[in-house]
Amino acid sequence: MSAGAGVGIRDRGIAALRGLALVPTMVPALALFCLTVTFLPLMVIGIGVLVLPVLITATRGLADFSRRRAEAWTGVHIARPYRPAPKFDRGIPGVVQRTRWMLGDPATWRDLLWSLADLAVGLALAILPLGFIAQGVFGLLQPFLWETLIDAGDSGWYTFLKVDSAGMAVLAVPLGLAYIVFGFFIAPYMLRAHALFTRSLLAPTRKAEMELRVRHLTDTRSEAVDASAAELRRIERDLHDGAQARLVAMGMNLGAAEALLETNPEAARALLTETREASAKALNELRDLVRGIHPPVLADRGLGDAVRALGLESPLHVEVSVDLPGRLEAPVESAGYFAVNEVLTNAAKHAQARNVWVDVRYRAGRLRIEVTDDGRGGAALDKGTGLRGIERRLGTFDGTLALDSPRGGPTTVTMELPCVLSSPKTSPS
Template identity: 60%
Template sequence: MSTLTPHRADPPATRWRLGWALLCAWRGFALVFLSIPALALFITCVVFMALLPIGVGLLFFFPLMLLLRATANVTRSAMASWAHVPIGTPYRRLPAGGGVTGLWARTKRMITEAATWRDLLWALLYLPSSLLIACFPMLLIVNGLHGVLMPFLWEVAYRHVDDAQWYTFIKVNSVQRAGLAVPWGLVQVAAGLALAPWFARVNGLWNRSLLAPTKQAELALRVQHLTESRTDAVDASAAELRRIERDLHDGAQARLVAMGMNLGAAEALMKTDPDAARVLLAETREASAKALHELRDLVRGIHPPVLSDRGLADAVRAVALESPLDVNVNVSLPGRPELPLESAAYFAVTEVLTNAAKHSGGRHVEIDLTYTDGTLRITVTDDGEGGADLMKGTGLRGIQRRLDTFDGTLALHSPVGGPTTVIMELPCDLSSRKTSPF
């Protein structure tokens, strides 16, 4: 994930408030302006789909469907934030490749996906459904205001018109008859305001019935996600093994070889030049201390002992103490996750903290570890300059790949000027807290 989940600042749809009701009615009216391009895209997509056999449609159908998917995604976001009806994205990753072959592979994938046909059906029905459902409260309110203003309109515009005016079922041919429209108009305004939140919810559910992924699509997306996360996990493990091999070869192994050579030389000089032998032995002792230190660092990089002994909370506190930044750690964990997931969470926090120290330009970092509803949630916030981008650099993407192995998610919010907030969530079960003798 590249963005944070929007905070639900709006009151719930079941709670009637004047401002909230007006907002719901206005949002429903605004959706009509999104449904018009959706209908235009439906028409053009169908036309160029029919032209696919002669090759002309191949050049236009794919980009037009991408625009239609973007329009559908805007509606998904609107339903999630406006109607509090989250709608998942059903699209699988499109095949890569350039040229006509790659374009045909992507077009073929789109045509064979059920999500494409559901998007087309949604685009066809979006305008009438918006007019019937989303706009209905606003139409009631506008028509009600027309009735409330009918006495004024009679005096200004309708008095000099020969034909009688009709306001719904009320025939307006005098100022007294115009006054009868006022209470009926007020009833319509009140009805529109009362119905607006409910109709927003109904409209969200209607759009979800067409835009949400089907069971087959969810299964396909799940298989694709597991395949990609498994590949990433294998690649990450291979890269980690290569790193360990390189560190051993260039560090501890080289020192051990040098120690062996020094001991052989010291043994040869023991009788002829004891002073030189003692110098070599001192160098060997110093090299052994450095080799031991490197081995400890290597072990800590694989799986730090404090993580096994004391758990995630104390391991994160230990990392915070070693950081050059002022780090405050807040922990609310009733137990410990499984060791592999605990290790992934630990190294993810370590990487985020390292990135903050190197690139944020801040001085203070706040780390919160909480567990609610079967999810381990880790929030890291720094007071740096912001501007971090999940798509730039490899650090955050590496963390995301690490979390993907455990079905975890990463969300980043980093406006220019800061602060930067990284939220990592890992679904897991916690064991009972281990009692430490310390």
């Protein structure tokens, strides 16, 4: 939910209740802060070394939950700032290394600062709307409560009104209504303000973003080089085992046919027929090889028609929806094409699916491809179904892959690639 105009009273009420729901995470966050500060000096006697990794991991888990909650409730994305963990030794030396690595990460200290500050700043932002609403309800009840409160010794002040008569109690009603309206009005803004406050402490700093970016580029560059080397080895293997072997056999057959042409024309004719069939097979293999490198339909008609062709070739019933206002960059089209091809292959081989829906669209500088099947679900990135390879391929272009595959299905694979349109649309969609 985003703050602003157009938010209904129901959404504002939900925002107010969500503000109250922020409070339960603040108490364990403060407890983890206190425990961490307590055990830090105990590192000198070894106890802190054993306990601190557990406390910091718990704090990170709570911070990750707050990041996900902020995005789900307000749309404020908060990236994880933590440095990737290196390999640690076994035993006590590994525990010491892990503790030093965690304490050496600036994000750890920002998490601790957040766990302390969230109880003060976050609590005020979270419960402020409900405070106004509660105060407003109290104002609505003044005509019924003022005498009882005065008899009990209350001063009679309701904010800036001194309610000591029936007339003043009636005046408190519209003021209470105003407080309620104001509380509902500010609820989504306060919820978003809390998310922005959370992002200010839990998001990566500019320096950390640069470090993560450099590390990501280094990893994707290495993966791209490895993928290119593997692709070259595949092409070389396919040429050696396929077309090259047939061409060698054809040359031998032609030599034998030439030797038999005078003495045994029938045998020579049979060898020539066999050679012609071998040449057709070699040509088909070369075409398949070229299609595996860059399909002609992709080069000629673009990603939309190429994905439709994949749907027609699939043994499953595939419905394709395309909304591309123009041609994409060739490398992006190729990455998207082979990603869809791999996902469709997985659906046919592993998912026991019958129907697949593919949605390809371009929005706000990103190519978004969503593939949904009605299979058994239970897919995972680490099960060796090729999804991790797709993720690496997309990562080369700063793309992302998201998998939603509960057991029993359906499975939805969402892929996004940042890109620009390189030419107007040349094919129907």
